[in-house]
Amino acid sequence: MTGIGVGPELISLDGVVAGYTHHPVLTDVTFHVHEDQFTGIVGPSGAGKTTLLRLLLGTLAPMAGTITKDPALRMAYVPQLETVSWNFPVTVRECVLMSRRARNQLPWASRAEKASVGDVLERLGIGDLADRHIRELSGGQQQRMFLARALLRQPQIMLLDEPTSGVDVSTRHDVLHLLADLHEEGVAIVLTTHDLNGMAAHLPHLVCVNERIVASGSPADVMTPDVLEQTFGARMEVVEHLGMRIVVDEGPHRSAMRETG
Amino acid sequence: MDTLLEPLQYAFFQKGLLVAGLSGALLGLIGVYIVLRGMSYIGHGLSHSIFGGFAAAQLFAANFYMLGAGLWGIASALAITSVTKRSRLGADAAIGVITTASFALGVALFAKFGSSGPSFENALFGSILGISAQQILGLVAVSVLTAAFVFLRYRALLFSTFDPEVAAVSGVNVSRIEAMLMIVLSLAILATLTVIGVTLVAAMLVIPAVIARMLTDSFGRMLGYSTAIGLACGLIGMYLSYYAGVPSGTMIVLVGASLFVIVLAFTGGRGLRRSADLDAHTDASALAPVAR
Structure with missing residues (x-):
């Protein structure tokens, strides 16, 4: 693809x-x-x-x-981490289960739903954290949990x-x-x-x-100094490294030096 | 033992115990969602708003004043939801104006025309003595309705409380759930108004839920604990009210406050940490999408 x-x-x-x-x-x-x-x-x-x-x-x-x-x-949506209260009283498993199909509204998940949550948590490498409170996760683990919640919807x-x-x-x-x-x-x-x-x-x-x-367009098409300046309102340098574009922020000091000649 | 059994020989006390326990449990259950959504101030405002409807409905439909007050309460709840989401005026300010104006109207109507139902003091501070069989039936019906709503819409309620935007994308009709929650809340306040009193209902919406949050990190257990704590506050408060000769609502809230202090002393920093975010307001800026 x-x-x-x-x-x-x-x-x-x-x-x-x-x-x-x-x-x-x-x-x-x-x-x-x-x-x-x-x-x-x-x-x-x-x-x-x-x-x-x-x-x-x-x-x-x-x-x-x-x-x-x-x-x-x-559709599945993964929001920014700071959009929720991480002190909310739910475990990782309870949080992921929120996105199960709408036809089951009851407090208890079915056996199949529990198995799906287990699989998706394992895939994201946080299977052993299922019963932890969400406050106890690191930033990376919180992001994985959000991804797990999104994946459960099979989007x-x-x-x-x-x-x-x-x-x-x-x-x-x-x-x-x-x-x-x-x-x-x-x-x-x-x-x-x-x-x-x-x-x-x-x-x-x-x-x-x-x-x-x-x-x-592709990074090769749009990661150019002109497009980046139009987008970010600041001049940036673009260099090639191992076939990849890398953006270098010139910073105010170098920009001023270039402008004054 | 005699202390516990002696008041039970009176029919009014048996009835009062049932009503106080049920009221505490009902407010404890619904209070979990109010507290976790940062809507404590809405519960406070709504109880004051309903008081206006309560007074007005007695004037125009004396036999159906509970129905009139109920409709007033639901209209207030939906207006508060709408104002909270759409008002360009600060949500706290807008709600403050709506609900205190309604409360002031109630006070004025009570002062001018009196009451064909509960007295002004009973409506404000609660009294079990004047409660009718019709009101008990109403309380039981609202309790069953609330429990059914929480049970049958568990996932949608939990998801929209934790993360409304993702819930909406995941197929939860967040606006409808919020409207239903506000309707159930207004019915719960109305059903308990004559027991706890309009000025104290908001306290019983908050105290059991906050205590429960201090005790557990599980949402399911928080629902159970809060309901049980509300029930206990109702039952113990009713006994203390009988012996101290003070209004039932006052004692129920004082029992809740004492329990809060005891649990705080036992859970210490852990309890405080768990309940740390509960004062976050669900104001207009939080409900309306603003990030760019």
Whole structure:
């Protein structure tokens, strides 16, 4: 799979304007997510990355434009770690079980549901933490638990908000490998990230956002000084290392030196 | 033993014990969701708001004042939910205006026209003596309804309490669950209003749930503990109320507060750590998506 998205469309945004309390954050967004897509949305803080994710999720209605998706589409969402209270009284197993199918509303999980939770926790390497309170997990383990909760839904598309924010290098590698495996298994992946070198450079397809879609394409296409300057509002240098693009922040000192000649 | 058995020879006390225990258990059960959602101030405001409906309904439909107050309470609950989500005015301020205005209206109506049902003092501080068979039936019905709601919507309630945005993406109709919870909450407050009293209902929504949180890290056990603690507060408070000659609601809340202090002394730092985030408000900024 290429990851740039050429298969059937799952979600389409056409000419969308969106924001909060009548203040548009994103304007004129046309973005289509395909069955075989693996996309990273990059941009500075406040650029509209999470807003774009919420439009795809359907938790934010557009002010203008149209959003099309199959109502039966199985979506899973992995939010940022700080969106929940980690002091909430649940264990890892109870938290993952929350995303079991809606037809079982009762307090007790079925034997099959318990087995599914066990399998997904083992796959993510946290099988031995099932009965721990969620407060006792490290940042990386919390991220894995959220991924387990998302996987239990057997999604067709998984959307993740800054999945490697606040985790160590080892967990970041594990998350990237897991997402790559899921993509190979046919799950479409869309994630936001501000980590250009650690995350974005490894993805097959990027969308640069700053209140609109600035550019879209492979890292080789969009990780250029001009596109990055339009997206982040700061000049950055891009170098090649072992066939990968690496972004070097020039910093205010070097930028000023270059400008003064 | 005689101390326990002596009041039981009176029919009013038997009835009072049933009603106080059931009220405590009901508020303890529903209070878990109120406390974990950071909605304690909504419970407080709603009880004051319902007081206005209680007074107004007695004027216009004396025989059906509980029905009138119930409708007023449900309307207030839905208005509070809506204001909390959409108001550009601070949620605390908006709710403060709505609920205290309703409470003031109730006080004015009581002062001007009096009451055909419970007295002003009984409505404020609770009294078992004046409770009718109809009200007991109402309390039993609301308790059964609440227990059924918690049991049959366990997953949706838990998921939307912990993480409403992911719950919505995972097929939970969060708006409907929140509206149903507010309706059940307003019915619970209404059913216990004459027992605990309007000024003290909010305390019994919070105290058993906070004590239960200090005792356990499991959500299922917290539900059970909070219900049992509410029940115990109701029963012990009723006995103390009989012997001390003070309103039942006052004693029930004082028992709850004493239990809180005892559990705090035994659990110490662990209990405080467990209950650390319970004062987080579910205000407009938390409910409406704001991150960009």
